[in-house]
Amino acid sequence: MSDDSVPLSLPLLGLAGSSEVTTLYRELRKPLLRYLVCLGLSSDEAQDVVQDAFLSLQRHLASDGKQENTRGWLFRVAHNQARNRQASYHRRFSEPLDGGMDFLADDATPEQRVLEKEKFRRLAAAMRLLTESERECLLLRAGGLRYREIGEVLGMAVSTVGDTVERAIKKLAEKCNV
Amino acid sequence: MCDIQAKLVAWLDRELSSDEAADVDRHIKECRECRDRLATYKQMSEDFDVYCDVVVAGKTRRRVSRWAPVLASAVAAGVVLFLAFPQRRIESPPVLAPTLAAASVPVPTPRAGEAAPRKAVRRRNAVPAVQKRAMKWQPTETAVQIAIPAEEMFPPGAIPEGMNFIAELSIAPDGSVQQVRLRQ
Numbered sequence A: 001m002s003d004d005s006v007p008l009s010l011p012l013l014g015l016a017g018s019s020e021v022t023t024l025y026r027e028l029r030k031p032l033l034r035y036l037v038c039l040g041l042s043s044d045e046a047q048d049v050v051q052d053a054f055l056s057l058q059r060h061l062a063s064d065g066k067q068e069n070t071r072g073w074l075f076r077v078a079h080n081q082a083r084n085r086q087a088s089y090h091r092r093f094s095e096p097l098d099g100g101m102d103f104l105a106d107d108a109t110p111e112q113r114v115l116e117k118e119k120f121r122r123l124a125a126a127m128r129l130l131t132e133s134e135r136e137c138l139l140l141r142a143g144g145l146r147y148r149e150i151g152e153v154l155g156m157a158v159s160t161v162g163d164t165v166e167r168a169i170k171k172l173a174e175k176c177n178v
Numbered sequence B: 001m002c003d004i005q006a007k008l009v010a011w012l013d014r015e016l017s018s019d020e021a022a023d024v025d026r027h028i029k030e031c032r033e034c035r036d037r038l039a040t041y042k043q044m045s046e047d048f049d050v051y052c053d054v055v056v057a058g059k060t061r062r063r064v065s066r067w068a069p070v071l072a073s074a075v076a077a078g079v080v081l082f083l084a085f086p087q088r089r090i091e092s093p094p095v096l097a098p099t100l101a102a103a104s105v106p107v108p109t110p111r112a113g114e115a116a117p118r119k120a121v122r123r124r125n126a127v128p129a130v131q132k133r134a135m136k137w138q139p140t141e142t143a144v145q146i147a148i149p150a151e152e153m154f155p156p157g158a159i160p161e162g163m164n165f166i167a168e169l170s171i172a173p174d175g176s177v178q179q180v181r182l183r184q
Helices: A019-039 A043-062 A070-085 A089-093 A110-129 A132-142 A147-154 A158-176 B003-012 B018-030 B032-061 B068-084 B100-104 B129-136
Strands: B144-149 B166-171 B177-183
Touching (some): A043 A070, A110 A158, A110 B032, A132 A158, A147 A158, A158 B003, B003 B018, B018 B032, B068 B144
């Protein structure tokens, strides 16, 4: 997802005045989009949710609201909005991983392409065997969140997050024969 | 199985306290099994990261319409035709205007008490003579034939494996598409 694909720029949202929010937007837009798309939202829906999350942050800060862990807060808001939009969460998440193999370098041999495709097909199948919380923990972890932040987003204890992440990684490794 | 295995993922994520991390550091230097497991978890984490990118790339790519390449080809063909035949105008057949003599012929009016002459039965879809003559003119010659292989029309991966076809477009001199045919 390139920067060009952003439908509304930050100044258009009236957030240009807040340098903190602008910096956060630049830093967290991509991880948030990736998290939301991997949760099952479409690319357009994810863009909308990210915009809404930053608008909420702006309003929150403008109303003299203090926020210590802004990153975790943004992910939590985006997560909750995504949940509200996802009537068909499971169906959409379990879509087969068709196409999308263009990330491979052009000089990759056909054999390499087949092997990579097979690897990600197995991974996609293994992902469907995870519980919802395991999937969400892994996705938030891949978004760069600490266990404490993941716990805040999902409403779980830090120790539970640790156990869940470990269990999920083990399951994937077993299913994918890594 | 070592007890320390339960801490390997947290160690990888730098989520352990300094004391716990030091314990794991010491242990993995001695335990080959834990080292292997650690490598596996690390590889899995990296693969998962790439997997997320693949999902995002796949969903973003689907936003582009499958017909975009076909439309682009059609527009390109139109431009080629326009450049190839810029001066050629299609003369439309002459429309015959009614002559003065014909216009001056008095129209007979039925007299009172006399039955009106029966109207000529006209078929609903009867075509006037002038129009018929115009219909006889047809661009019969094909100016350009374009064959586009399926893989050129669709993005990679859009066509199921084993399926292949060629789209043939026959375009008349006036730029209209005469025929579109798919063949294998």
